[in-house]
Amino acid sequence: QVQLVESGGGLVQAGGSLRLSCAASVDIFSITVMAWYRQAPGKQRDLVATITSGDNTGYANAVKGRFTISRDNTKNTLYLQMNDLKPEDTAVYYCNAYNGYRDFWGQGTQVTVSS
Numbered sequence: 001q002v003q004l005v006e007s008g009g010g011l012v013q014a015g016g017s018l019r020l021s022c023a024a025s026v027d028i029f030s031i032t033v034m035a036w037y038r039q040a041p042g043k044q045r046d047l048v049a050t051i052t053s054g055d056n057t058g059y060a061n062a063v064k065g066r067f068t069i070s071r072d073n074t075k076n077t078l079y080l081q082m083n084d085l086k087p088e089d090t091a092v093y094y095c096n097a098y099n100g101y102r103d104f105w106g107q108g109t110q111v112t113v114s115s
Contacts, residue, residue, distance in 0.1 A: 002026050002104040004095045009109030016085050016113070022078040022095030022106055029053065029073045033098045036069060036080045038091035038111075045094065049080060062088075085113045 003025035012018055020036065028034065033052050039045040049069035050058045057069050068081040078095055090113050095106040 002031070002097050002099065004097060004104055004106035006093065006095050006106045006109040009093060009111045011112045011114065012085055014086055014113055014115050017081070017083045018085065018111060020080040020082070020093055020095075020109060020111075022080075024076045024078070024097065026076065027073075028071060028076045028078070028097070030099075031097050032100045034069075034071060034078045035096040035098075036078075037094045037096055038089075039094070039108075040091040043091075048093070051078070082111070085111075087113045087115045089113050 005023045006020060008018060008020040033050055035050040036048040037045050038048050048060050048063055049067055051069045051071055066084045070079045090111060092108040092110050094108045097104045
């Protein structure tokens with residue numbers, strides 16, 4: 001069982017930055033893939049960024065060049081650095097971990113970007 005706890009969300013003006021953190025209850029070194037998703041009101045949950053156990057990363061087109069996903073295995077923590085935020089980035093951001101057998105989700109953290 002993997003428990004994930006997100007933090008770092010908040011209210012920021014357009015053009016600002018936030019860094020989200022996701023603390024895991026287990027050693028994340030062996031977790032196959034970790035990811036950030038987001039869900040805006042009335043919309044489906046969308047993939048934002050992924051990082052593998054080999055540190056290969058991938059990004060949704062909407063966030064490429066602005067967001068950076070990273071992981072610190074010594075702290076069992078996943079991060080999402082978000083720069084040049086836009087109002088359309090407003091959503092609840094969820095941490096995800098896939099251990100090769102099933103997905104685990106955090107409770108989400110709200111990010112609100114004002115124009």
